[in-house]
Amino acid sequence: DADVTQTPRNRITKTGKRIMLECSQTKGHDRMYWYRQDPGLGLQLIYYSFDVKDINKGEISDGYSVSRQAQAKFSLSLESAIPNQTALYFCATSEQGGTDTQYFGPGTRLTVL
Amino acid sequence: QQPVQSPQAVILREGEDAVINCSSSKALYSVHWYRQKHGEAPVFLMILLKGGEQKGHDKISASFNEKKQQSSLYLTASQLSYSGTYFCGTETHQKVTFGTGTKLQVIP
Numbered sequence: 001d002a003d004v005t006q007t008p009r010n011r012i013t014k015t016g017k018r019i020m021l022e023c024s025q026t027k028g029h030d031r032m033y034w035y036r037q038d039p040g041l042g043l044q045l046i047y048y049s050f051d052v053k054d055i056n057k058g059e060i061s062d063g064y065s066v067s068r069q070a071q072a073k074f075s076l077s078l079e080s081a082i083p084n085q086t087a088l089y090f091c092a093t094s095e096q097g098g099t100d101t102q103y104f105g106p107g108t109r110l111t112v113l
Numbered sequence: 114q115q116p117v118q119s120p121q122a123v124i125l126r127e128g129e130d131a132v133i134n135c136s137s138s139k140a141l142y143s144v145h146w147y148r149q150k151h152g153e154a155p156v157f158l159m160i161l162l163k164g165g166e167q168k169g170h171d172k173i174s175a176s177f178n179e180k181k182q183q184s185s186l187y188l189t190a191s192q193l194s195y196s197g198t199y200f201c202g203t204e205t206h207q208k209v210t211f212g213t214g215t216k217l218q219v220i221p
Contacts, residue, residue: 035211040213041213042115042200042211042212042213042214043155043200043202043211044211045208045209045210045211048208050207058208059210090154090155100160101145101157101160102145102147102155102157102202102209103157104154104155104156105154106153106154107153107154
């Protein structure tokens with residue numbers, strides 16, 4: 001079984017809808033991250049969490065919110081989806097901070113019409 | 114601020130060598146390198162800590178010059194399996210910021 005899973009893997013939605021992307025991990029890591037990937041822009045950090053009570057904004061948090069329900073679960077919400085939020089979204093985990101390997105989930109491809 | 118990677122894209126024939134560069138305007142604590150194949154998640158290659166170390170496994174190695182705030186990834190005798198997009202990630206304040214990637218294609 002995969003260590004980091006994301007659901008759904010693909011989602012098509014309409015402008016204005018609320019969407020939740022979920023991430024679960026079995027690695028026992030405290031640190032979890034949400035990234036957005038657009039062609040030519042690499043991976044941009046949306047939110048990150050160092051533990052259940054510690055959640056921080058990344059580079060592009062506007063229009064997004066997160067919830068860390070447990071050590072193993074970290075959800076990303078788009079309160080009112082807009083077309084320029086169409087992208088590939090990755091969740092990642094790490095045991096420690098910046099000097100530790102990040103393990104990525106398989107990604108969620110989101111299309112907002 | 115995102116680190117800058119160069120080149121943006123490169124095409125190699127099997128057996129050729131390549132160098133991918135990553136530079137930052139900020140002082141760095143560490144540099145990460147990841148490879149992403151089309152439609153897949155990024156996969157960790159290596160982390161270099163400040164101290165000017167070099168690392169490598171198989172025929173892929175990297176160097177980190179903290180004074181110049183630069184890192185380079187060296188791919189030697191490239192194989193078809195090396196194709197993908199390579200990202201560097203630079204660490205400051207326990208957060209990693211990824212570059213825009215270098216697309217590498219190895220052809221027979």
